[in-house]
Structure formats: C-alpha cells, structure tokens
Amino acid sequence: MSKDNTFGDKLKQIRISRGLSQAKLAEMANIHEKHISKIETGRFHPNFETLNKILRALDLKLEDVGVDLSKVSTNDNPFFIKAMQILSNANEQEIEFYYNLLKTAQKGMDSLKD
Numbered sequence: 844m845s846k847d848n849t850f851g852d853k854l855k856q857i858r859i860s861r862g863l864s865q866a867k868l869a870e871m872a873n874i875h876e877k878h879i880s881k882i883e884t885g886r887f888h889p890n891f892e893t894l895n896k897i898l899r900a901l902d903l904k905l906e907d908v909g910v911d912l913s914k915v916s917t918n919d920n921p922f923f924i925k926a927m928q929i930l931s932n933a934n935e936q937e938i939e940f941y942y943n944l945l946k947t948a949q950k951g952m953d954s955l956k957d
Contacts, residue, residue, distance in 0.1 A: 851883045871901075874893055874897070895931075929941070
C-alpha cells in the first residue's frame with residue numbers, strides 16, 4: 844500500500860461503512876472491480892472519469908474523500924484548480940461538453956504547430 848494513499852484509504856472506509864463490497868461499488872460506478880481494489884491499495888490512481896464515476900455512485904464530492912484541491916500540486920496553476928472545481932461539480936452531460944471543447948481546442952493548437 845502506498846503511504847500517500849489518502850484517497851484510497853478514505854474510499855475504502857466509506858465503502859465499508861456503507862456495507863458495500865468492492866464488486867457492488869464497481870457495479871454502481873460502472874467500472875471494473877479490479878479498479879476499486881487497486882485504488883484502495885494505492886496501486887492505481889484513477890483518471891478523472893473513473894474518479895467521477897466513483898464519486899457519483901457514492902453521492903460524494905472530492906472533499907468527502909480527502910481530495911483537497913487547494914493542496915493539489917499544480918505548480919500553483921489557478922486554471923488547473925478552477926478546472927478541477929468545475930468538473931467535480933459537473934454532471935455527465937456537462938463533462939462531455941467540456942471534454943469536447945478541450946478536444947476542439949487541442950485540434951486548434953495542433954494546427955498552429957504545423
């Protein structure tokens with residue numbers, strides 16, 4: 844287990860306190876059961892999509908599982924922190940909208956490089 848596994852430890856505590864097995868939480872979040880195990884033990888760090896699915900399944904916010912956005916290492920980039928705050932409160936449709944905007948912006952940036 845990773846010594847810096849605050850999220851995984853907190854996730855496990857919440858899951859157990861709610862009487863959920865790893866398999867049941869995985870089913871609720873629509874992710875593979877092995878992901879839950881690896882997250883809880885610190886062997887896997889979820890991407891935002893997986894994290895969002897877990898939080899939604901448990902009806903939680905980032906702060907509820909020990910993720911303090913003000914302490915996220917971002918090279919003090921306020922844009923990253925604000926983006927995480929927006930995404931953590933977005934619904935699935937909004938996340939898809941933001942993702943498509945980012946893809947479009949990335950294509951524009953790629954065309955400038957050529």
